[in-house]
Amino acid sequence: DAGVIQSPRHEVTEMGQEVTLRCKPISGHDYLFWYRQTMMRGLELLIYFNNNVPIDDSGMPEDRFSAKMPNASFSTLKIQPSEPRDSAVYFCASSTGQNTGELFFGEGSRLTVL
Amino acid sequence: GENVEQHPSTLSVQEGDSAVIKCTYSDSASNYFPWYKQELGKGPQLIIDIRSNVGEKKDQRIAVTLNKTAKHFSLHITETQPEDSAVYFCAASEGGNNDMRFGAGTRLTVKP
Numbered sequence A: 001d002a003g004v005i006q007s008p009r010h011e012v013t014e015m016g017q018e019v020t021l022r023c024k025p026i027s028g029h030d031y032l033f034w035y036r037q038t039m040m041r042g043l044e045l046l047i048y049f050n051n052n053v054p055i056d057d058s059g060m061p062e063d064r065f066s067a068k069m070p071n072a073s074f075s076t077l078k079i080q081p082s083e084p085r086d087s088a089v090y091f092c093a094s095s096t097g098q099n100t101g102e103l104f105f106g107e108g109s110r111l112t113v114l
Numbered sequence B: 001g002e003n004v005e006q007h008p009s010t011l012s013v014q015e016g017d018s019a020v021i022k023c024t025y026s027d028s029a030s031n032y033f034p035w036y037k038q039e040l041g042k043g044p045q046l047i048i049d050i051r052s053n054v055g056e057k058k059d060q061r062i063a064v065t066l067n068k069t070a071k072h073f074s075l076h077i078t079e080t081q082p083e084d085s086a087v088y089f090c091a092a093s094e095g096g097n098n099d100m101r102f103g104a105g106t107r108l109t110v111k112p
Helices: none
Strands: A005-007 A010-013 A019-024 A031-038 A041-048 A053-054 A065-071 A073-080 A088-095 A111-114 B006-009 B010-015 B021-026 B032-038 B045-051 B056-059 B063-068 B073-076 B086-092 B104-110
Touching: A005 A088, A010 B010, A019 A088, A019 A111, A031 A073, A041 A065, A041 A073, A053 A065, A053 A111, A073 A088, B006 B086, B010 B021, B021 B086, B021 B104, B032 B063, B045 B073, B073 B086
Parallel strands: A010 A111, B010 B104
Antiparallel strands: A005 A019, A019 A073, A031 A041, A031 A088, A041 A053, A065 A073, A088 A111, B006 B021, B021 B073, B032 B045, B032 B086, B056 B063, B063 B073, B086 B104
16 A cells, blocks of 8 residues: 555645645545644644544634545645644544554645745 | 653664653543654654553564553663664554644654
8 A cells, every 4th residue: 555645745835825735545544634743833633534524623723724525535634825834744644443543644745834 | 631741852872772762641541652753754653552451562672661650651762773763752542543642752863
């Protein structure tokens, strides 16, 4: 398996622009997680899905953030409008079940908002 | 909610020496404690985990110990090699990935 695939790997945009990050989980994994990693706050869970349904989005920082999972093999995290403080590395991870423990992370999308 | 503290934030050792990273957690209901390794430009990868019914677990050069009473757990790497250089994260949860809380990370440098 190719693992969790994220795109783009790097994105530089200007404040106010819309940003869309994409994720393809490992086939057969029922859970998908979006994390944000910054120096100040470390790894933070933003939202997670189970069988394509959003279960908990309490980690989403503001209404400017939204996430969708239209099918089992694709998810997006959108920021509109983007702000400089959104600059971070965004990770997607998938797992086979809530209680199995292991999270399989993608390589991340590094976002820079100027 | 759970709070995980990790020390030290940076650690430099000579190749062949041992490295120890320590974490404490606050929620006594936590029962799953994984350790992730993050190499430069990559996502974190699970290297070892332990559940609360076990006090120690080993996998070749790495081991994890858990003290439930004191609510702390540690990662031990023996015979360190330059390829062990990475950022290591501890985490704690009650068993579900949705409530996993990560430590701030330890940047380990192994000098050849």
